[in-house]
């Protein structure tokens with residue numbers, strides 16, 4: 001649905017071109033929730049603003065459903081932007097307008113519906129985001145989570161195919177974040193809406209995204225399904241994000257087990273195998289003793305996943321490991 005080809009963006013600062021994004025190649029499929037994570041200044045906002053051409057690229061192309069946005073006339077671009085909704089960290093609501101008037105605004109600008117139809121559409125949208133009872137309040141009378149719900153209703157007003165979210169939950173507390181993310185997931189499923197979401201929080205990625213790109217210094221340093229990136233992070237930046245969010249001390253994974261006898265392995269479970277008893281059954285069968293050195297079991301979006309670091313002692317450890325591998329469990333030997 002979205003295709004970014006060799007996309008770059010530099011900003012001219014004090015007469016010099018400073019690159020903010022370098023050679024980005026990315027494709028995002030219709031219906032997916034695609035996350036982009038990176039530290040402050042990594043280029044996330046620039047990337048999302050290039051997708052709807054709020055910024056013009058210095059090089060490369062942006063294709064939306066096969067149409068090259070960089071070549072459109074400003075009129076055609078305005079039309080195709082109506083198919084892209086956007087929400088922001090600080091909501092960007094009109095403070096002197098009510099909730100209903102904020103949501104009606106993009107419909108009035110589009111000029112396709114009469115007053116009755118607009119009122120009806122606004123009521124529908126407020127119902128969808130759970131604000132039916134707050135139509136006549138002003139933004140100042142709402143909580144942060146409610147303000148973002150207004151932002152979402154407004155972004156959806158013109159039936160976009162794509163929703164861009166720039167740090168949409170970064171100003172919210174964890175519980176409110178979770179409820180706004182659930183709303184985004186519901187909308188994604190109900191309306192078959194494609195969502196691109198940028199964040200600096202790994203938890204946001206883990207709870208609703210299908211795939212993730214990690215961006216660092218204006219480049220995509222890692223890209224893949226969220227489960228893969230979480231369970232097998234490769235780039236140092238990704239590893240830092242994952243280990244911070246999981247409260248894992250990376251050094252304990254490798255160095256701290258000098259006193260533990262036997263072989264040290266890390267097992268990764270994904271999907272159904274996470275909740276099955278392969279390990280204990282096979283350990284019994286092969287008379288292997290194991291100690292659990294580190295571990296985590298969690299859900300990544302809807303997939304159960306687990307990772308255990310074990311010390312293994314016994315004469316048939318290798319047989320045990322090859323049987324686990326047969327069951328689809330990823331076995332990594334950390335120490336022979």
Ligand code: ADP
Pocket residue numbers: 011012013019020038039040041042043044045046047
């Ligand atoms: P993020 O959203 O990941 O925090 P941004 O995309 O906002 O990062 O910024 C990426 C880089 O581009 C930063 O170094 C930032 O200072 C620079 N930058 C962003 N917008 C502008 C601008 N309008 N003029 C000059 N530099 C900019």
Ligand code: MG
Pocket residue numbers: 044045046167
């Ligand atoms: Mg930003």
